[in-house]
Amino acid sequence: MSVTLKEVAALAGVSRSAVSRTFTEGASVSPKTRSKVEKAAAELGYSPNALASSLTTGRTKLIGLISNNFHNPIFLEVFDQFTRALQERGLRPLIVNLTDETEPTNSVRMLRQYSVDAAIVASSTLPPSFAKAFHDAGVPVVHTFGRSATSPEVHVVGIDNVECGRMAARELSSRGYRRIGYLGGPQDATSAMDRYRGFMEEVEKRPELEVTHCFAGAYSFEAGREEMLQQLAEGPAEGYFCGDDILSIGALSALSDHGLKPGKDIGIIGLNDMEMSRWESVDLTTIHQPIKQIITASVDLVEEMLKDPERYPEARIFPCRVIERGTLRPRP
Amino acid sequence: MSVTLKEVAALAGVSRSAVSRTFTEGASVSPKTRSKVEKAAAELGYSPNALASSLTTGRTKLIGLISNNFHNPIFLEVFDQFTRALQERGLRPLIVNLTDETEPTNSVRMLRQYSVDAAIVASSTLPPSFAKAFHDAGVPVVHTFGRSATSPEVHVVGIDNVECGRMAARELSSRGYRRIGYLGGPQDATSAMDRYRGFMEEVEKRPELEVTHCFAGAYSFEAGREEMLQQLAEGPAEGYFCGDDILSIGALSALSDHGLKPGKDIGIIGLNDMEMSRWESVDLTTIHQPIKQIITASVDLVEEMLKDPERYPEARIFPCRVIERGTLRPRP
DNA sequence: CACAGCCTTGCAACCGATTGCAAACTAGAC
DNA sequence: GTCTAGTTTGCAATCGGTTGCAAGGCTGTG
Incomplete structure (x- = not known):
């Protein structure tokens, strides 16, 4: 062999x-x-067995990459960046597709069996306790897109979702929208909860605002479309903060069904700034999430954990900003 | 530990x-x-080290999943299906992101170091020789979306791209388009070459047809858009076969820039039938590629290779069919 | 009760590497 | 040529498991 x-x-x-x-x-x-060995190795086409050596060194260079987000186009960008960033540093991504699983036990066991050096939980919907389970099992972990906290239990890299909610509300308000709505992701997703909280916080500061809110079943096109269709049937608000770009695009599709022009008849602001949002036919005004920086920082943190497994947990939170395109009316 | x-x-x-x-x-x-052991194991939280045992059993249950397609939305569906199908059978996907690498040596070496039980090359652009390199290095391999052949050197699962090209040409012709165009993917992609060949084959049978063709730099939105803009500048054909749905969507965006209505002013037919093509705002007429079947068959084949590594190579080719939506004019 | 035959069990070798340790070697200084 | 200090090398133990083999235990039969 x-x-x-x-x-x-x-x-x-x-x-x-x-x-x-x-x-x-x-x-x-x-x-x-050395040269004798190299000659012999070349002749036989030898390359060392990484798994055998892991037995004595205790390092496999395998990194578990766990996600439940295989339906949102933004995750194609995320996987691309992650796999590249890991490879560049000689680490190997071992994928876990959670599908609808929300319990960490299985993934933890599996990744321990494969002696991964660390795990990355890439999900904006799973609670901190999910990532914590890896930590507790002795697997160094970073939670990317996780819930930001002032005292995180594990390493977290991402954005401040509460602040994004506020930002969206301010943006809508500053454009003169009065009746505004929050069309968020799944109600049990930490990101949706946080964005909602920030949004409402800001709304309550401004008595002139009137607000409706609804959650969508998932961060997906269909969910966004469904929710917006229902809003339109019930009598819509003037402007919406959609929890995510793909929800926004679904909502835009609903608007177009009704012959409504986004930015003119109804305002939409999303969150993520994925590639698709830049497409001329979409042209979505949205809150930019610095994916690339987030992922680089996550992998940096992984490397640092490999050096010092006891590293004190930290949160790396990146600022977001509004990208103005065509789905909000101009500032007065 | x-x-x-x-x-x-x-x-x-x-x-x-x-x-x-x-x-x-x-x-x-x-x-x-057994019960004594199970009790002790539970008490200590023991689970066996898969890598250590692989040393003696010669099986890791790791499967290399190699792709260069981290930018086409269809691949989110592909990765989702692959990772799930593998997991369901107790196999673990180890990802290789080729980015722009077209040489197999590095990936082969790496996957051999990690003793993967098999490799899946998931790419419609890489040549058969790429997959062959794994086979030659003693790594069982299946090439998913690979070039179909009557006598493949390695296992291939996918579609008959030449036939798809013919199908597209027949479809355009049957709708009464006379001046038609091929707007394909990268010229060195096997799938683009094959689709082109089939397309031209059918065109040559029909003297009434007049044809233009151009290749796009990549299977991407931007490439499709660019190429179509150029076509429009130079004087476009009446109907186009775009090598892929994402190219089609790029082309549609170019049409909309010029105020042209797809299906009315210019016809477009794509290939893949990805989720996005069903969106109301896209509504793309396209050739359906049975992704799910292809992936299931690929993983089946992987399992069979694990049982019998010497298995005679075979090609599993699935039929495609036209899905009629709104971007071709109705049949006369 | 003796014996054959099957199950269960532990010993010890092995999978493919790494690494502490001590022996052997090398080079340089005198 | 001898001695010292620093390099290079191989031995053997180890990492966490698996497995062929032979010994020991059990059952059932005559």
């Missing part, structure tokens, strides 16, 4: 240790043996 | 073999020792 250390050693006429050492950074080997 | 076999054995008062055997299907253990 596969070529092993032993065979290389035999061919090169040296001990197994010598072979091992030529393949480990910073080990002591003379140039002479 | 982690609990080991030895500690469980000590606590249960049995040998290490006994513990190992209670955790391996079909090994001989008496009910009495």
